[in-house]
Amino acid sequence: MSAYSRTELLIAVIARLLGGVGHVAVGASSPIPGAAAFLAQARSGGDTMRVTVLGSRRHNDFTDGGRELFDCAAQGRIDAFFLGGGQIDGHGNVNLVGLGDYPNLDVRFPGSFGSAYLYFLVPRVILFREEHSPRVLVPKVDFISAPGVSAPEVHRPGGPYGLVTGRALFRFDKSRARFGLASLHPGETVASIKAATGFEFDLAPDIGETPAPDGATLSLIRGPVRDAIAEVYPRFAANLRSD
Amino acid sequence: MVSKNLLSLQALAARVPDGAMLAVPPDYSCVALAATLALIRRGVRRLHLLAVPQSGMQADLLIGAGCVATIECAAVTLGELGPAPRFTEAVKSGRVCIKDSTCPAIHAALQASEKGLPFLPSRGIIGSDLLRVRPDWALIDNPFPPHDPLVALPALKPDIALFHAPFADRHGNVWIGRRRELMTMAHAAKESLVTVEEVRDIDLMADEIFAAGALSSLYVGAIAEAKNGAWPLALPGVYEADEAALRRYAELASSEAGFAHYLSEANAARHAAE
Numbered sequence: 001m002s003a004y005s006r007t008e009l010l011i012a013v014i015a016r017l018l019g020g021v022g023h024v025a026v027g028a029s030s031p032i033p034g035a036a037a038f039l040a041q042a043r044s045g046g047d048t049m050r051v052t053v054l055g056s057r058r059h060n061d062f063t064d065g066g067r068e069l070f071d072c073a074a075q076g077r078i079d080a081f082f083l084g085g086g087q088i089d090g091h092g093n094v095n096l097v098g099l100g101d102y103p104n105l106d107v108r109f110p111g112s113f114g115s116a117y118l119y120f121l122v123p124r125v126i127l128f129r130e131e132h133s134p135r136v137l138v139p140k141v142d143f144i145s146a147p148g149v150s151a152p153e154v155h156r157p158g159g160p161y162g163l164v165t166g167r168a169l170f171r172f173d174k175s176r177a178r179f180g181l182a183s184l185h186p187g188e189t190v191a192s193i194k195a196a197t198g199f200e201f202d203l204a205p206d207i208g209e210t211p212a213p214d215g216a217t218l219s220l221i222r223g224p225v226r227d228a229i230a231e232v233y234p235r236f237a238a239n240l241r242s243d
Numbered sequence: 244m245v246s247k248n249l250l251s252l253q254a255l256a257a258r259v260p261d262g263a264m265l266a267v268p269p270d271y272s273c274v275a276l277a278a279t280l281a282l283i284r285r286g287v288r289r290l291h292l293l294a295v296p297q298s299g300m301q302a303d304l305l306i307g308a309g310c311v312a313t314i315e316c317a318a319v320t321l322g323e324l325g326p327a328p329r330f331t332e333a334v335k336s337g338r339v340c341i342k343d344s345t346c347p348a349i350h351a352a353l354q355a356s357e358k359g360l361p362f363l364p365s366r367g368i369i370g371s372d373l374l375r376v377r378p379d380w381a382l383i384d385n386p387f388p389p390h391d392p393l394v395a396l397p398a399l400k401p402d403i404a405l406f407h408a409p410f411a412d413r414h415g416n417v418w419i420g421r422r423r424e425l426m427t428m429a430h431a432a433k434e435s436l437v438t439v440e441e442v443r444d445i446d447l448m449a450d451e452i453f454a455a456g457a458l459s460s461l462y463v464g465a466i467a468e469a470k471n472g473a474w475p476l477a478l479p480g481v482y483e484a485d486e487a488a489l490r491r492y493a494e495l496a497s498s499e500a501g502f503a504h505y506l507s508e509a510n511a512a513r514h515a516a517e
Contacts, residue, residue, distance in 0.1 A: 028297075029322060055271050057479065065423030066269070066296060067354070070347035074366060096318070097343060102376060108331045111318030113297065116345035117367035145345075147370035155366050155391045234486075235323055 004213050006166060007032060007240065008221050009185060010130065012213035013169055014082075015039040017126050017162050023050040024080040025069060025122075028113060031229060031236035033082035033128055035221065038228045042220045052078075055232045070114060073121045076157065080124040083115050087141040088127055090199025091177045092148020092160040094119070095141035102143050112145035119146035120154075124161040132165035134198035149177045168193050169210060170201060178202055183210040248415050248465050255436050255467040256281035259403055262312075264291040266353075266401035266428045270299035270322070273422050274476045275407040275438045277469040280513050283308040283506065293401055294319065295353065295428050296346035300476060300492060303327040306339055307502045315342040315399075317349060324493040329502060343373055348380075348396050350424070355398035356431035364393040403464075404432035407472040409481050411439045412447040415460035422479060426458055434464030438472040440481065 014036030018024055024041075026034040034053050041049045053059040054069065062068040072078050085094035086109045096115055100106035119125055129136055150156040160172040163179055167188050170179040180202035181193060186209060213221070222241055230237035250258075259265060259282055268274060279301050287310045294302055294316035302319045305311050307329030319330040333339040348365060355363040364383060368374055369392055374382075381395040406425050411417045417437050419425045429435040435458070447457040472478075475488035495501035 028318075029320070063421045063423065065350075065421075065425070065427055066272070066346065067350035067424065067427065070350065097372075102372070103334075103341065104337070105335060108326075108335050110320035110326065111297065111316055111343060112345050112371070112373060113318045114346040116371040116373050117347040117365070120367040144370065144372045150370050153391055154369050155389070233323065 004218055005241070006185075008213055008218060009210065010128075010164060010166065011035045011039055011221055011225070012217050013164055013210055014126060014128065015043065017124070017164070018049075018080055021049060021079045021124065023052065023078050025052040025054070025073075025078050026082060027054050027118075029084070030082050030128075031233040032130070033126065034233065035225050035229045035240075038225045039217070039220055042224055043217075053232055058231055059228065070117055073118050073158075076121075078122050080126065080161075081118050081122040082126050082128055083119060083146070084129050085127065085136075085141075085145070087136060087138050088129060088163065089138050089141045089148075090179060090201060092127070092172055092179070093141045093144045094127065094146050094148075095143045096145040097143040099142050115146040118158070119160070120150065120156050120158050122158040125158060126161055127163040128165075129163075130166040132167040132193075132196050134196065137165070137196070138198040148172070149174060167196060171204065173202070176202075180204045181207055183208055185210045186212070248460075248463065249442065250465045250467050252278060252281045252438065252467045252469055253285070255438065255465050256285045256287070258436055258465055259287055259290075259405070261287055262289045262291070263402040264293055264400075266293040266295050266399075266404040266432055267298060267301055268295055268406050268422070268424055268428065269297050270301065270476050271479070273406045273408055273419070273425060273478060274301045274473050275405050275436075275469070276301060276474060276476055277472040277513060278405060278407070278436070278438045278467065279304055280509055283310060284510060288312075291315065293349070293399060295424055296344065296349035299327060300489065303329045303496060304506075306330050306333045307496060307499075308506060311339050313340040313342060315344055315349070317344050317346040321489070321493050324489060328493070328496045343376055345371070345373060348394075349399065350427065352396045352399035353427050353431040355396065356400045357427060360398060362395045362397045365396055366391075366393060368394045399431065401428070401432040404428040404435040405437075406435070407438045407469065407478065409440050409478065411437065411442050411466050412445050413442065414446060414448075415463050415466060416447040417458045417460075417463060417466070418447055418453060418456055419458050420456040420480065429458050429462040432462075435462050436465050437463055438467050438469040440468075440470060440472065440478070442466065442468060
């Protein structure tokens with residue numbers, strides 16, 4: 001099989017987490033999740049899965065302004081969404097605000113965007129952060145933009161589903177508020193993941209190697225997926241190789 | 244009639260008083276950038292800048308030029324070009340006060356104003372530190388089953404909404420198409436100041452298709468013509484962003500001296516165009 005890049009591996013990993021999803025929305029600064037959404041759509045046969053990309057004109061049918069994404073999510077019309085984080089902790093809390101003691105931060109990030117809402121309301125939120133290091137995956141975030149779990153009285157149909165990094169895939173167990181290591185990207189071991197992760201996590205009974213994208217998947221990524229994502233992320237698309 | 248409300252860019256900028264709460268759209272949705280430069284030239288001060296719900300280059304410019312006392316936003320970023328450098332520096336140093344928010348909270352608080360309500364309740368947010376750093380937000384109980392806790396978001400009533408649009412008609416109605424966050428902003432604000440690519444000698448309300456995407460002059464305080472008024476940002480459906488110019492901004496704005504250089508260059512270019 002032809003060689004593939006780490007970006008292509010990550011696109012394929014995330015796309016597999018979108019199986020059976022009816023409507024996936026892609027937020028700001030999310031080229032790899034966006035490509036994964038288009039890949040999942042292409043593999044689903046094209047017509048059964050709706051992909052909404054913020055910032056797109058071709059792949060965004062919202063006509064009621066910026067609020068429509070959030071209103072849709074609150075009604076249960078969005079099944080999957082992506083969040084990143086300057087910090088992510090072992091309870092699934094994400095920090096998009098900054099490092100240090102708020103408001104006197106040592107490092108300032110852009111801000112919480114819609115995380116404090118969509119994390120509660122979208123059933124399958126996939127956390128994605130390519131950098132997998134103790135400075136990103138921390139025991140406790142400095143600022144909770146959005147919490148991983150909520151008290152039972154809080155209306156919360158949504159939450160974290162998995163965490164994809166440049167080294168591994170974790171699943172999230174809501175009842176325990178903990179991540180479980182599910183698969184290792186090529187070249188990684190349980191020990192190397194433990195060394196690179198600042199929080200404690202469980203080990204799934206069947207941890208294997210993250211499967212490599214096959215030829216058909218790579219053809220999709222290098223063809224229609226690349227073309228679709230180029231509208232919003234031209235620089236990212238230019239760096240994906242063509243078929 | 245549009246004649247009495249049709250101003251020069253300078254006169255439009257002069258309508259924004261120091262200390263005003265100024266609502267602006269995100270960088271991808273009809274930013275009045277030429278008017279922003281005119282505001283900076285006029286030396287506006289102590290703005291409460293409300294990003295609906297996020298901003299980028301526009302907020303960075305106003306903050307870098309010392310026009311902003313408080314920024315209320317869900318995020319400020321230059322997107323693929325990285326962090327917004329003047330915003331980041333000013334917030335870290337405490338020179339600008341930040342009211343951190345989340346996108347749907349800003350939309351909902353503006354909708355409260357649209358309806359003349361004191362607040363709107365929202366789900367989500369509970370358990371986020373945003374609730375801790377926003378003492379102006381309150382927890383209430385849903386009075387109906389399942390009686391879950393909700394966050395009460397006080398209405399946001401901007402003094403002015405400022406944005407750019409493709410065109411206005413001879414009566415001062417403005418065509419915004421599908422960019423309906425502009426509609427929410429305009430309804431919520433006391434008045435809107437709008438720059439347009441052109442004023443057309445038509446009546447938007449006489450055409451069903453145009454009327455569906457039109458903001459009534461009822462909400463519009465003044466209009467100014469500004470060709471390429473969003474440049475170097477995109478005007479959706481009319482022109483694309485000028486990527487090279489945006490990259491140049493991101494590079495120069497990373498230092499205070501570079502930012503000043505960019506500003507004088509942009510002002511000179513704008514001056515030549517007017």
